[in-house]
Amino acid sequence: MAQRSRATTDALLAPDVPTDTSETERLRAERDHRRHMFDQLATQFPDAGIVADGEGRLTHWNREQERFAGIDALGRPVHEATGTENKAGTLAETVARTGExxxxxDVRTIPQPDGKAAHCRAGGAGVTRRLPRFRTRAPAGGFRGSRPV
Structure with a gap:
C-alpha cells in the first residue's frame, strides 16, 4: 500500500517528461510544472492569500482574498492594496528582508468598500527559487495569508 501511495505522490510532483528529452528541456518542464503547482496552490488556498514579487507587486490575489478585501488588486503594489501605505513596512517586505x-x-482592521470593517491576523512565508546550476538561492517574493477573526 505504501509503495502505491508513494508512486502516486511521485507522479503528482514530477512532470511527465519523455526519457529521451534533453537536460535543458527536462529542466524547463520541471520549472514549468513547479510554477503551475505553485500557481494552483496560491489560487486554491482555502484562506485569503496573496503573493508578492521581489518588487512588492501582487502576482496572486486569490478568490478568498478578493472576497475578504472586496477588491481585485492583482498587479498593484502590496502597500496600496492592503492599506499599509503609511506603515514602516508591509508583512511581505518583512518576510523578504528577513527570509523568515x-x-x-495583532489583529488588523481592514476597511471594506461598503464602509464596514473586516478584522484578521496575517502571516507570511518567503518563497525562494533555487538556481540549480550554481546551487544558490534567490529571492522570489513571498506568500501571505490571512484568516478572518
Missing amino acids: AVRES
Whole structure:
C-alpha cells in the first residue's frame, strides 16, 4: 500500500517528461510544472492569500482574498492594496528582508468598500527559487495569508 501511495505522490510532483528529452528541456518542464503547482496552490488556498514579487507587486490575489478585501488588486503594489501605505513596512517586505516566516499577533482592521470593517491576523512565508546550476538561492517574493477573526 505504501509503495502505491508513494508512486502516486511521485507522479503528482514530477512532470511527465519523455526519457529521451534533453537536460535543458527536462529542466524547463520541471520549472514549468513547479510554477503551475505553485500557481494552483496560491489560487486554491482555502484562506485569503496573496503573493508578492521581489518588487512588492501582487502576482496572486486569490478568490478568498478578493472576497475578504472586496477588491481585485492583482498587479498593484502590496502597500496600496492592503492599506499599509503609511506603515514602516508591509508583512511581505518583512518576510523578504528577513527570509523568515512571520505570524502577526495583532489583529488588523481592514476597511471594506461598503464602509464596514473586516478584522484578521496575517502571516507570511518567503518563497525562494533555487538556481540549480550554481546551487544558490534567490529571492522570489513571498506568500501571505490571512484568516478572518
